[in-house]
Amino acid sequence: MQKRRIPGLQLAIVRDGKIIKTGYYGIANIQDSIAVTKKQYLQSTPLLRHLWALLFYNLWKKEN
Secondary structure, three states, X not given: OOOOOOOEEEEEXXXXXXXXXXXXXXXXXXXXXXXXXXOOOOOOHHHHHHHHHHHHHHHHHHHO
């Protein structure tokens, strides 16, 4: 994470629709050095935009 300059990360691994592992790493607030926990909301908009596009593309592809 340091190499990529990522201050904090929330992780969930899902298998067969069930969460099998969660992890919270780094800091959520650089100014106050607040650790990442499951209660924080970290911005994931750029990633979600790509996932939604992929979802809609796959749905469109199935119908055509």
